[in-house]
Amino acid sequence: xxxxVGIFDTPGGVAAAVTRLKGRxxxxxxxxxxxxxxxxxxxxxxxxxxxxxxxxAGGLTxxxxxxxxxxxxxxxxxxxxxxxxxxxxxxYTVIAFELTILFGGIFTLLGLLAVGRxxxxxxxxxxxxxxxxxEFGVVVEVSDRDVAEVDGLLRANAAKEVSLVAx
Amino acid sequence: MTxxxxxxxxxxxxxxxxxPDSPTNRDVMRVFMERPGLGWLLLVGxxxxxxxxxxxxxxxxxxxxxxxxxxxxxxxxxxYIVTFVFWVGIAHAGTLISAILYLFRAKWRNAINRSAEAMxxxxxxxxxxxxxxxxxxxxxxxxxxPYPNQRALWVNFKSPLLWDTFAISTYTLTSLIFLYVGLxxxxxxxxxxxxxxxxxxxxxxSLGWQGSSRQWKAHNRTTxxxxxxxxxxxxxxxxxxxxxxxxSIVPTWHSTxxxxxxxxxxxxxxxxxxxxxxxxxxxxFGLEHIITNYHFENMTRxxxxxxxxxxxxxGVEFFxxxxxxxxxxQTSFYMRAFGKYWxxxxxxxxxxxxxxxxxxxxxxRTHIPTIFVISTxxxxxxxxxxxxxxxxxxxxxxxxxxxxxxxxxxxELMIVAGxxxxxxxxxxxxxxxxxxxxxxxxxxxxxxxxxxxxGSHAEVH
Numbered sequence: 001x002x003x004x005v006g007i008f009d010t011p012g013g014v015a016a017a018v019t020r021l022k023g024r025x026x027x028x029x030x031x032x033x034x035x036x037x038x039x040x041x042x043x044x045x046x047x048x049x050x051x052x053x054x055x056x057a058g059g060l061t062x063x064x065x066x067x068x069x070x071x072x073x074x075x076x077x078x079x080x081x082x083x084x085x086x087x088x089x090x091x092y093t094v095i096a097f098e099l100t101i102l103f104g105g106i107f108t109l110l111g112l113l114a115v116g117r118x119x120x121x122x123x124x125x126x127x128x129x130x131x132x133x134x135e136f137g138v139v140v141e142v143s144d145r146d147v148a149e150v151d152g153l154l155r156a157n158a159a160k161e162v163s164l165v166a167x
Numbered sequence: 168m169t170x171x172x173x174x175x176x177x178x179x180x181x182x183x184x185x186x187p188d189s190p191t192n193r194d195v196m197r198v199f200m201e202r203p204g205l206g207w208l209l210l211v212g213x214x215x216x217x218x219x220x221x222x223x224x225x226x227x228x229x230x231x232x233x234x235x236x237x238x239x240x241x242x243x244x245x246x247y248i249v250t251f252v253f254w255v256g257i258a259h260a261g262t263l264i265s266a267i268l269y270l271f272r273a274k275w276r277n278a279i280n281r282s283a284e285a286m287x288x289x290x291x292x293x294x295x296x297x298x299x300x301x302x303x304x305x306x307x308x309x310x311x312x313p314y315p316n317q318r319a320l321w322v323n324f325k326s327p328l329l330w331d332t333f334a335i336s337t338y339t340l341t342s343l344i345f346l347y348v349g350l351x352x353x354x355x356x357x358x359x360x361x362x363x364x365x366x367x368x369x370x371x372x373s374l375g376w377q378g379s380s381r382q383w384k385a386h387n388r389t390t391x392x393x394x395x396x397x398x399x400x401x402x403x404x405x406x407x408x409x410x411x412x413x414x415s416i417v418p419t420w421h422s423t424x425x426x427x428x429x430x431x432x433x434x435x436x437x438x439x440x441x442x443x444x445x446x447x448x449x450x451x452f453g454l455e456h457i458i459t460n461y462h463f464e465n466m467t468r469x470x471x472x473x474x475x476x477x478x479x480x481x482g483v484e485f486f487x488x489x490x491x492x493x494x495x496x497q498t499s500f501y502m503r504a505f506g507k508y509w510x511x512x513x514x515x516x517x518x519x520x521x522x523x524x525x526x527x528x529x530x531x532r533t534h535i536p537t538i539f540v541i542s543t544x545x546x547x548x549x550x551x552x553x554x555x556x557x558x559x560x561x562x563x564x565x566x567x568x569x570x571x572x573x574x575x576x577x578x579e580l581m582i583v584a585g586x587x588x589x590x591x592x593x594x595x596x597x598x599x600x601x602x603x604x605x606x607x608x609x610x611x612x613x614x615x616x617x618x619x620x621x622g623s624h625a626e627v628h
Binding site: 010011012030031032033034035036037040041042044045048051052053059062069070073074076079081085088091092094095097099101102104105106108109111112113116117118119120121122123124127129130131132133134135163 | 179187188189191192313319320321322323324325329330333334336337340341345347348352355356359360373374375376377378379380381382383384385386387388389392393396397400401402407607608610611613615617618
């Protein structure tokens with residue numbers, strides 16, 4: 001299938017083009033941008049990112065680990081202090097708190113990798129170093145008969161160049 | 168002589184096409200792509216000297232024992248712990264700028280957050296060195312970790328020193344993740360524009376980042392969540408460090424004000440260190456149009472605020488000592504101001520409480536040499552704050568019969584100097600290897616402003 005790359009100068013232009021393309025049913029598209037922009041995110045996929053589930057899972061794992069670790073270890077090696085309980089919750093809260101943050105942070109990083117599909121060994125054929133400068137790219141996979149229509153749509157929505165990529 | 172074929176002439180005339188670029192990329196990449204200058208090499212040389220001195224002393228101390236340090240009864244937490252707390256404090260600016268100011272949507276943080284995050288990491292590394300230096304028998308340092316062992320012996324989780332282990336390790340790892348996540352898009356920019364070993368390095372570290380909308384969305388979420396996690400973390404770390412002191416019964420230490428007092432002091436000293444380092448860096452690398460006086464002025468406002476909090480805490484400590492009616496407490500605070508350590512105390516109070524108050528004047532907030540001088544004085548003052556708290560507190564405990572005086576000896580001072588060298592070397596290497604300004608974040612602002620300028624332009628016509 002041919003792949004078309006439209007080059008844009010503004011996030012607004014990208015968002016408008018993406019909305020039109022999706023409206024016409026061209027869903028196989030990818031947007032590259034030098035920085036994150038809300039309008040692009042809204043146009044491409046307005047659903048909240050799944051990274052938050054990773055953070056939640058990490059935080060919960062951390063707090064459970066923190067209390068479990070400290071309580072079990074104090075019971076396993078009792079330190080007798082004047083008849084007080086071996087496991088005391090207030091000081092262990094410090095450990096549980098720190099582990100909540102630690103596991104939450106590590107899981108969030110894993111979430112970024114999983115949701116962002118990283119690491120990637122080979123860059124996409126549609127990607128270009130222009131998108132890490134200051135330009136935006138909309139890459140659309142289309143069937144042969146739609147090339148002309150998509151090309152027209154991109155140009156009509158402020159794409160300054162449109163080219164075909166050899167897939 | 169036969170003329171060369173036309174094609175090769177054309178190739179000679181036409182330069183090889185450069186990768187597409189933007190002014191922001193060029194400005195920031197110049198900092199780490201240019202060959203190191205004489206000044207950089209000279210600084211690295213000086214720091215290597217300092218580091219060599221410190222390392223030699225440490226090796227000698229491991230061989231000979233902690234006895235070579237200037238500890239004398241009753242002071243057995245000396246310059247090492249002072250400098251440890253100092254570096255942990257310095258480490259607080261980075262996460263404050265990246266996390267808390269991110270949550271408050273303070274856009275001006277963009278120009279300085281990368282350098283502050285890097286300083287955070289290096290300051291924590293430096294602080295951790297002191298745990299090794301201070302324990303004496305370094306080969307038993309792993310006893311602090313809860314590891315499974317044949318004696319089925321576990322650590323005592325009720326000890327503040329153990330909380331400290333967890334807090335500092337968590338802080339190191341979380342800050343490292345924060346710095347790295349922010350670096351990924353910038354490393355991809357560098358990957359697209361370099362060759363040779365640099366391309367291999369940046370290519371591997373950028374993990375194949377392409378700035379697709381899916382990746383940016385995940386990246387935004389990640390930054391938000393890491394900020395949410397790091398904000399309570401940054402407040403907890405120095406609180407836990409302060410509890411190392413406050414949980415004991417030493418007069419002047421056993422106080423509930425310690426956690427907020429330490430956190431404010433940490434932010435204060437961290438911002439001062441960022442200013443002390445970034446003012447010369449901005450000048451040397453010509454980054455005045457990215458890190459503007461506006462950024463520095465905002466940071467001086469933070470210095471003013473935190474200086475006032477710290478000065479208030481100094482005052483409250485004296486007041487509560489008098490008001491409590493507890494004699495050891497009163498005596499210890501009297502000795503702080505007028506005893507053997509009066510000079511250190513007054514350096515602390517003047518550098519931290521008085522000089523930063525000059526920032527009430529806008530003229531001084533925007534005068535770069537003044538900012539540089541005051542931020543350096545704050546760094547000195549904050550080192551002395553920890554010196555006063557630790558050394559004076561231990562010197563004048565309950566029974567006058569066990570009072571004593573401590574002065575750091577040459578070995579300890581060499582290790583302290585070595586720690587400054589260690590921090591500086593790491594930062595100098597970072598300057599020449601990674602983008603010291605978050606390129607993507609700056610570009611986000613530039614493109615955003617440009618789009619809005621275009622928009623309003625169109626409306627006018």
